[in-house]
Amino acid sequence: MINIKPKEASAIINSLISGVVPKMGVQHITVGRSEEINAFVLSLEDVKNGQSLVKFWIGDFGSGKSFMLHLLNTVAMKQKFVVANADFTPDNRLYANDGKGLALYSAIMDNVAIQTKPEGGALPTLMEKWIEQVTSKTSEENNIPVTEIRNDQYQKLISANIMKTINEITEVGGFDFGTVVIKYYEGYINGDDQQCRNALKWLKGEYKTKIEARQDLGVREIINDQNYYDMLKNFCKLFVSMGYSGFMINMDEAINLYKIATSTMREKNYEKILTIYNDCFQGKVNNLFINFAGTKEFLENERRGLFSYQALKSRLETNKYETAEIRDLAQPVIRLMPLDHNEIFVLLKKLREIFNSNYKVEIDISDEDIISFMEVIFNKPGASEFLTPREVIRDFLNIMNLLRQNPHVDKSCLFGEIEVSDERPKDDLLDSIEEL
Known part of the structure; x- marks a missing residue:
């Protein structure tokens, strides 16, 4: 039985049905990421001891990057880190001269969290x-x-x-x-x-x-696009002086840097990533841990991705001796492998239990029913190309919700109505934009 608080169960179910990662309780639904977490815990020890690190969490759309960042938060807060999250958007970026860098800083500071205030605003x-x-x-x-x-x-x-x-x-x-x-x-x-x-x-x-x-x-200056990174470093030192282990900042949706239309502005943002990377690995800043999450295109695309910036490409290329079986989790880039069917089965069993706990019901879904659901959804046309864990979870919880409210409905009929669609963001104009 999962020992879960009602507040966590509610957050997990409501968030996942809405297609977003819950802000709390993610440790209860973690499967198949033990190697990554163990490597991350070792990295936290290094940062506690005064080093600074940058990690890039790379995976396909819906593969669990955002989930991973939230899980990292939970682990880091237990290790007495101050943590913060922010998403890159068209209006939030690392480098700008029109307030978009400051907007990213404000989002980070709004979401500062500690173990006693994990939801942010700390x-x-x-x-x-x-x-x-x-x-x-x-x-x-x-x-x-x-x-x-x-x-x-x-x-x-x-x-x-x-x-x-x-x-x-x-x-x-x-x-x-x-x-x-x-x-x-x-x-x-x-x-x-x-x-x-x-x-x-x-x-x-x-x-x-x-x-x-x-x-x-009565002050002369304000925080702006040019100096916000210095302020983040100041806060890191302040938090450490208070007795915290360090400051961890997670930045998700890095694909929005890849989407910046002009090559000059895109390069300036990648240059800022290089500055942060060099500061951390050359010891110019202490106790700072920065995580970026993005897609394979964001990293590897030679025309628009990080690999279009040679100084970053030389630093972020994968260990050439790494294989699917022999992984190097100490390198800056961590590739999130898709969950296998056994791991998804375990995940759905956990969600069934959390769902029942949240609504104080016992939905008639057996382990055999979960296997039937998986057989149907993974054998649908397009599943091998488009199906993501996010869509599997949402479909499963939607069926659970229908059965909760309509106990007379035939489960097999609901399974039969499952459809698989391409949930990836549509960027039809991206490749047609003229490089300026």
Whole structure:
């Protein structure tokens, strides 16, 4: 029996029926990824010890890349990492001069998560925790009783310690970063919620003009397309100074970088990936773990993918001695192999149990019924070419839902109505776009 919380069961069923990866509970439905997870845990130990890493999770559409990133989150949070997720979109990218890089940064900071707040939105919690740490340290160093350290007369002393700590851990933008954190501290101590909101707005990159930020917070600069990566590195150092193991950032849907129409802008984004890659592997940044998830085209296409940028191609080419049986999971690129039929069978059995737990029912679906369902769906025309685990899961849960609400319906009739379609995104215009 799966030991699962009702909140997790609900998140799993509702998300998977909707065709998206659940934000919580993914460990309950993990099958066939033990080698990848074991290698990832070893990598986390390296990052805990001060190294930084970049990994590329490559797989076909619907093969489980997004699921894998969510699973990595769960594992990393248990190892006391701060984690964050963001998807690349047409309006979110690594390099831009029109706010799209800042939009990616804001998405990352919005989704900051820790084990006690796994759904995201943990930045205020982290800031308050850090301020409490600085306050306690100030109390201890100056022999001021903990019961008195929050009095008005000691605010300047704590503010000075905040700025001192910030200066020790930051390289770029430290003064304004420290000033904003002090503003957050003052708002936090004095119960000024608006000042706290303004400080968080700055830290999350939501100020559009320097004038507005100066009026609200008295700072000279704002986070923008050019400096947001430096701010991510500053936050990484801050989290580690608080006692966390490191900062892990997951960026999904990297195919949207591949889709950038102009070769110049696409190259600038790949250049940013190269900068991050070199920073991490050359020791220019510590305790940072960045994961990219994308398709084989995003990686290998010689005209539009990462392999179109020679410096990245030379770094990301697969170990030439690797085979399907002998894998190198220490290299930067991890290829996600499709789940085999046995693994999908185990997965569907788990989903049956979670579904029954969520709705407090016992749907009449036996192991033999699951095998019949799989035989039907995998033998449909187009299955070998188009069928993905996502579609198998959604069809299975949809049938479970119908049987829950209509117990008299014949299961075999529902199985017979299954159709397989090509769920891959249609990019009819992609190859016809003129390179500029």
